[in-house]
Amino acid sequence: MTLYRAHLLWSASLAEVGEVADGALVVDEAGRIMASGPFDEMAARHPGSEIRDLRPHWILPGLIDLHVHLPQYESVAMDGLELLPWLNTHIFPAEARFADASLARRAARRFFRDLLSLGTTTAVVYSTIHQEATDAAFQEAESCGIRAAIGKVMMDQNAPEALSEDTEASLQESDELIQQWHGKAHGRLMYALAPRFAPMCTPALMRGVGTLSEKTGAYIQTHLAENMDEMAWVKKLYPECANYTDVYRRHGMLNGRTLLGHGVHLDTAERAMIRAAGATIVHCPNSNAFLESGVMPLRRWLDEGLSIGLGTDVAGGPTLSMWSEMAMACTVSKLRFALLSEANATVKPVEAFHLATMAAAKGLGLEVRIGSLDKGMDADFVVVDPRLTDPAERIEDTADRVLSRLVYRADPRMVQATFVRGKQCFIQGS
Ligand SMILES: [Zn+2]
Structure with a gap:
């Protein structure tokens, strides 16, 4: 048993955080949180435990990135194009290079290491169409200790020659990877089927994906x-469907384990469909700004009760940092308010933090395992030094103010250590 002594901070609800100023997280050998609370009480209740005094650092639940593309990491920050030309110019050539499995392995190692160094403990990841590269990504995730849901991208129409797949082979390879990896490493590794998007997936592929998800x-x-051009393309390809969301619904792809990246331009009927299916929208504000896709009305859709998490969408977004993503979620909500006079549009750091932890865990159906610091959960947490975000270097301040600085003023060195299932996967300076 180990007691980690620090200021504990977690999301208690969309609008509130919980905290214990001089707290302790009690973690057992299996990497589970046995208890958390005031240090004195925890120390008395767990005599003989090893004590790791992390003060004046703070412990927060690990951050959850619900949408990120591993093979695109080397293509970040390539500015100047909207979604479809950007895919053709920068992204597809980069993804084609993942036919080389050793290149893919090196890229995966760097990618997961950088995620952990930023305090991300769980990531939902797109690989490429390549089975071997995807397998290598799983192996690297397994050895570095991160929690990840990974999937081989699936594209069986309108894709460039080098990235085109046969429908049956695509489903078969995905199924093999599911058998190999879904639920492995004590549930730390999971599979996320990854049909890229409707324009590049045939009805047969989408139906196969729905069936595989139900089965496994x-x-x-x-x-x-x-993006507007993407939406016009979908309308042309699927005229029989009521809207874009209906393309996925009709082909069996909308269920409680579906994660829908972006959803910037959804209408009322689509949002009702998504709510009814229990699917989750992954808001990627950095990407939506970078690729000039638009600004999702986050506040309004939260108020409607949609399940929403956050994703960096690298390389649509230029950074792997979920701190930056939380800041951008707040910033663009302020712009909606300022530019569109949309009443009550703004989203606060405490709310963005909720989306990046508890809400994301719920979207994954893992709210009893990750996203908070409660007893019985897996010990996925991040140790931060808030002084690095504060010109006054305060050791203690109100939780709201500390969180606001962590979000808006994230410092690359502020993450001191990152733990997944009780195992230290990153330490600053290493
Ligand atoms: Zn994406």
Whole structure:
């Protein structure tokens, strides 16, 4: 048993945080949180435990990135194009290079290490169409200790020559990877089927994805209503469907384990469909700004009761940092208020933090395992030094103010250590 002594901070609800100023997280050998609370009380209740005094650092639940593309990491920050030309110019050539499995392995190692160094403990990841590269990504995730849902991208129409797949082979390879990895490493590794988006998936592929998800419990991750040209293309390809969301619904891809990236331009009927299916929208504000896709009305859709998490969408977004993503979620909500005079549009750091932890865990159906610091959960947490975000270097301040600085003024060195299932996967300076 180990007691980690620090200021504990977690999301208690959309609008509130919980905290214990001089707290302790009690973690057992299996990497589970046995208890958390005031240090004195925890120390008395667990005599003989090893004590790791982390003061004046703070402990927060690990951050959850619900949408990120591993093979695109090397193509971050390539500015100047909207979604479809950007995919053709920068992204597809980069993804084609993942036919080389050793290149893919090196890229995966760097990618997961950088995620952990930023305090991200869980990531939902797109690989490429390549089975071997995807397998290598799983192996690297397994050895570095991160929690991840990963999926081989699926594209069987309108894709460039080097990235085109046969429908049956695509489903078969995904199924093999599911059998190999879904639920492995004590549930730390999961599979997320990854049909890229409707324009590049045939009805047969989408139906196959829905069936595989039902059969195996694997997640489904895809893109939805991100960009105007993309939406016009979908309308042309699927005229019989009521809207973009209906393309996925009709082909069996909308269920409680579906993660829908973006959803910037959804109408009322689509949002009702998503709510009814229990699917989750992954808001990616950095990407939506970078690729000039639009600004999702986050506040309004939260108020409607939609399940929403956050994703960096690298390389649509230029950074792997979920701190930056939380800041951008707040910032663009302020812009909606300022530019569109949309009443009550703003989202606060405490709310963004909720989306990046508890709400994301719920979207994954993992709210009893991750996203908070409660007893019985897996010990996925991040140790931060808030002084690095504060010109006054205060050791203690109100939780709201500390969180606001962590979000808006994230410092690359502020993450001191990152733990997943009680195992230290990153330490600052290493
Ligand atoms: Zn994406």
